[in-house]
Amino acid sequence: MIELKNVWKNFKMENTEHKVLKDINLTIDEGEFITIMGPSGGGKSTLLYILSMLDTVSSGEFSFDGKIIDLKREKEVENIRQKNIGLIFQNSNLIASLTPLENLLLAMNSRAGKREKKEKCQELLNMVGLLQKKNAKVTTLSGGEAQRVAVVRALVNNPRFIFCDEPTGALNSENGSRVVELLLKVKENTGCSIVIVTHDESIGKLGERRFFLKDGVLNELV
Ligand SMILES: Nc1ncnc2c1ncn2[C@@H]1O[C@H](COP(=O)(O)OP(=O)(O)O)[C@@H](O)[C@H]1O
Ligand SMILES: [Mg+2]
Structure with a gap:
């Protein structure tokens, strides 16, 4: 469980404090x-970065599995993050000089042997229909293919929470739907939690819980 309690986030710019959350x-x-x-500008990405422990809060509490975590303690944060959290962004952010398979292997934080790791990564690529492209140049992948690699890269460490910042923002609607269907299938199969920040109403309305964030204020839609 991840819990935010009375969380505020301020950014200081030119001596004035902007209250973003x-x-x-x-x-x-x-x-x-x-x-x-x-x-846009409402604070969605900022909120997602805090939830995924990539940013700190200005005040308030962040808890993980019921324990309050000081997000400034980098080592503890990194340890929890690597084991529990997967991230997907608007752009796939794959490393262009590596193949899809190497991108997955690099993200994997496992003590398993090399062959075992490779097998797991290949299984994931197979799940998104990209096994035959495992050794391709990343630059030859289409946008949809690259994003599917990014989705399974987020899964290499079996995260309990997957946070997605406009994951379909750079895709056409067909590829966008495919990515969302994939995420929901993963949720079904693994029982992980998924949070998607999106501009796309057709995706927004799919949420089992739906929120609206505007001017730093979060409201649940009921
Ligand atoms: N690192 C930062 N430094 C200063 N201001 C920031 C920073 N990150 C975000 N902001 C500001 O916080 C506000 C919310 O940004 P963001 O969370 O990216 O919104 P959204 O994702 O909803 O578009 C914006 O006004 C943005 O300029
Ligand atoms: Mg954003």
Whole structure:
């Protein structure tokens, strides 16, 4: 479980403090599928970075499995993050000089042997229909293919929480639907929780819990 209690986030710019997140309270339980919509600049990415422990809070509490975590303690944060959290962004952010298989292997944080790791990565690529491209140049993949590699890269460490920041923002609607279907299948099969930030109403409405974030204020849609 991840819980934010009375979380504020401020950014200082030219001596004025911008309040980007205002008193956010949010609990994410195991197996939940949450969507967050809202206008650009409303704080969605900032919220997602805090949830995924990539950014700190200005005030308020962050808890993981019921334990309050100081997000400034990098070592502890990194340890929890690697074991539990997967991230997917608008652009696949694959490393262009590596193949899809190498991108997955690099992200894998496992003590298993080389062959075992390779097998698991190949299984994941197979799941998204890209096994035959495992040794391709990343630059030869289409946008949809690259994003499917990015999705399975987020799965290499069996995360309990997957956070997606506009994961279909750079895709056409067919490829976008494919990515969302894939994420939902993963949730079904593994019981992980998924949070998707999106501009796309057709995806936003799929959420089992739906939120709207505007001017730093989070509201649940009921
Ligand atoms: N590192 C930062 N430094 C200063 N301001 C930031 C930073 N990150 C985000 N902001 C500001 O916070 C606000 C919310 O940004 P963001 O979370 O990216 O919104 P969204 O993802 O909803 O478009 C914006 O006004 C943005 O300029
Ligand atoms: Mg954003």
